[in-house]
Amino acid sequence: MKHLQPLAAVAALYSADQHQTSEEIVASLSRVIFGGKDKKAAGRLRRTFARAFYQILRWTTTSTKIRDERGTGGTVFNNAILKRCKHAFAGSLMGSSKVENAALIEGDPMNGHYMMLAPELGTNGGLWDRIFFDSVQGKDVQLRLAWETRATYEAAKAWLDIGERVRLKAVAAGTGLSMILAYDRLIRDGFNPELITAMITDREEANIEKANRLLGKLATTRGEKFTHGRGYGISAETEDIFADHGEEGPAKYDVVTAMGILEYFQGFSYATTDQRLKLDPPVDASTAQDLATRLHAMTTDRSRLIINTYRNEASTRILELFGRRFNYRSRENLRCLLASANFRHSLLVGSGNIYDVEVYEKNHVPIPR
Numbered sequence: 001m002k003h004l005q006p007l008a009a010v011a012a013l014y015s016a017d018q019h020q021t022s023e024e025i026v027a028s029l030s031r032v033i034f035g036g037k038d039k040k041a042a043g044r045l046r047r048t049f050a051r052a053f054y055q056i057l058r059w060t061t062t063s064t065k066i067r068d069e070r071g072t073g074g075t076v077f078n079n080a081i082l083k084r085c086k087h088a089f090a091g092s093l094m095g096s097s098k099v100e101n102a103a104l105i106e107g108d109p110m111n112g113h114y115m116m117l118a119p120e121l122g123t124n125g126g127l128w129d130r131i132f133f134d135s136v137q138g139k140d141v142q143l144r145l146a147w148e149t150r151a152t153y154e155a156a157k158a159w160l161d162i163g164e165r166v167r168l169k170a171v172a173a174g175t176g177l178s179m180i181l182a183y184d185r186l187i188r189d190g191f192n193p194e195l196i197t198a199m200i201t202d203r204e205e206a207n208i209e210k211a212n213r214l215l216g217k218l219a220t221t222r223g224e225k226f227t228h229g230r231g232y233g234i235s236a237e238t239e240d241i242f243a244d245h246g247e248e249g250p251a252k253y254d255v256v257t258a259m260g261i262l263e264y265f266q267g268f269s270y271a272t273t274d275q276r277l278k279l280d281p282p283v284d285a286s287t288a289q290d291l292a293t294r295l296h297a298m299t300t301d302r303s304r305l306i307i308n309t310y311r312n313e314a315s316t317r318i319l320e321l322f323g324r325r326f327n328y329r330s331r332e333n334l335r336c337l338l339a340s341a342n343f344r345h346s347l348l349v350g351s352g353n354i355y356d357v358e359v360y361e362k363n364h365v366p367i368p369r
Contacts, residue, residue, distance in 0.1 A: 005124045006115035006133060007088055013111075014175060014210035019217045026218060028118040030181055033146045034153070039117070041143060041352040042136040042315075050136045050314040054321070056081070061321050077322045087128040088112075093322045113141040114177060136315035140352040145178055147350040147357035148259050148306055152182040155255040155304040155359070160191045165232075168198040169253040169298065172261040176200030176211040176236055179257070180221065183234050187220040194232050199253070201239035211236035241294055242286055250298040256305050258295055259357075262329065263310040265291050268337035269327040271312050273320050288327065292341035301362055305343060309334050309356040316354060331356055 004012065004021070012018045013025050042050075061079045082090035089109040109132075116122040116133045125133065132138060152168065159166040170179040183198045200211050215221045215234060226235035241261075265288040266272070266281065274281040295305055310316075312328040320326070329337070335345050338360050347359040 002120045003124065004121055005126065006112045006121055006129050007109065009115045009118070009121045010111045014213055016213055022214060022217045023219065025115070025118060025121070026181065026184060026214075028120055029114065029177075030185055032117045032119070033149050033181060034185055038143055038146055038350070039139060042134075042139045046134075046136050046139075047314065047353065050318070053131075054314045054318050057318060057321055063323070075323050085128045087132060089132040090128070093319070111175060111177065113138045114145050117142050117146070136313060136353055137319075140315075140354040143350060143352050144259065144308060144355045144357055148257055148308075149178045149181045149185075151304075151306045151347075151349045151357065151359055152178065152255055152257055153185055155306070156182065156186060156196065157189075157191075159254060159302075160186065160195055163195075165195045166197070166255065167251075167253045167300075168196070168255040169257070170198075170200045171241055171256060171258045171295070171298075173200045173202050173211075173257070173259075174204075174207050175214070176202070176207075177214075178259070180211070180214060180218070180234070184218060184220045187224075193224050196234075197226060197232050198234040199226065200234070200236040201241070202236075203238065203240050205238050208236045208238045241291070250294075252300045252303075253298055254300050254303050256295060256299050256303060258291075258305065258307050260308065262288060262291060262307065262334075263326045266327055268333050268340075269329050270333055271328045273325040273327075276312075277320065279325075282325070288337055289340055292338055292343070296341045296343065296362070299362060303362060304346070305338070305360040306349070307334065307338075307358060307360065309358070311354050313354050331358070334358065 009025055012021045057079060060081055061077055063075050063077045066074050066076050077094045079094060082094060089112060092109045112129070113133045116125060116129070116138070156166045156168055168179065168182070170176055173179060179198055179200050183196065186196060187193055200208070202208055215225070215236060221234050224233040226233035265286060266284055267288040272281065273279070299305060309329050309331055310326060311330065316326060342363040343360040344363050345358065346361045349357040349359060
């Protein structure tokens with residue numbers, strides 16, 4: 001493991017083999033997240049570099065309109081500097097494998113940020129790894145993982161300490177690394193696995209396949225696959241959060257994490273990419289309030305909702321150069337949004353340059369229909 005570079009570590013983590021290496025990576029991340037001080041958010045020097053890098057990329061980036069076989073439109077971007085560096089994250093910035101996902105950074109490159117937390121992996125990063133993964137946003141992404149994981153663990157532990165069952169769910173979780181780390185820690189701390197149900201969900205089947213491969217490798221998870229027959233364990237399933245569950249409604253959970261999803265939904269924001277760039281806003285069927293209502297429907301009365309804000313900063317504007325569109329929310333925006341779905345603020349877990357991670361509780365009053 002000590003010779004792996006960050007993206008090689010990601011490939012090993014979600015491969016079909018390399019069980020020992022995956023165990024070592026998870027153990028290293030767990031030690032950093034649960035056993036030491038957080039890395040600091042990027043300081044003034046890195047923020048200044050981000051502003052300069054943004055200007056350079058703005059002057060040197062071009063774009064081309066494309067259409068897929070179904071006639072759906074999209075845009076592919078080109079930048080000679082990023083092309084020359086031949087880094088996978090740069091490739092993800094400039095294009096998407098699917099036109100409908102052009103607003104997202106897909107696949108393994110996004111997980112590269114997390115590998116920089118592990119001392120054995122972070123020191124192996126090259127120049128472009130440090131530029132992309134330890135950038136202003138990269139450091140905030142790392143902090144967000146640590147804050148989310150600890151908040152999930154602490155919320156579950158509060159119920160397990162008194163012998164109560166607990167149900168956890170990660171919504172739009174990508175490859176589910178945070179939930180896996182939290183579950184792994186709970187089991188290693190000696191809590192009864194029969195009291196814990198943990199679900200990782202994402203709409204992308206490729207993400208869920210990777211999550212299930214990782215679950216099949218770890219000593220704490222490979223024998224704990226959730227089944228409806230026994231009613232406990234950990235599992236990863238493809239799911240659209242807006243899917244219709246019929247009259248019964250969605251299953252209820254005591255701890256729900258919804259990280260890195262809200263910024264793609266309109267409403268209750270202080271600024272948007274479209275406003276800043278004077279673009280026509282897309283017509284979206286679902287809004288931030290629709291998402292908040294869905295989160296209310298899947299949480300129990302005693303639940304903890306773990307969620308993040310998203311602030312406008314030079315490092316995020318770099319992503320805008322490559323077609324990404326965001327809705328920027330302050331802590332006050334988030335508070336107003338979730339109040340509309342009868343959640344109240346409970347705890348600020350951590351605050352960086354771009355993300356705050358916060359915990360919300362229910363108001364215990366019926367949601368208006």
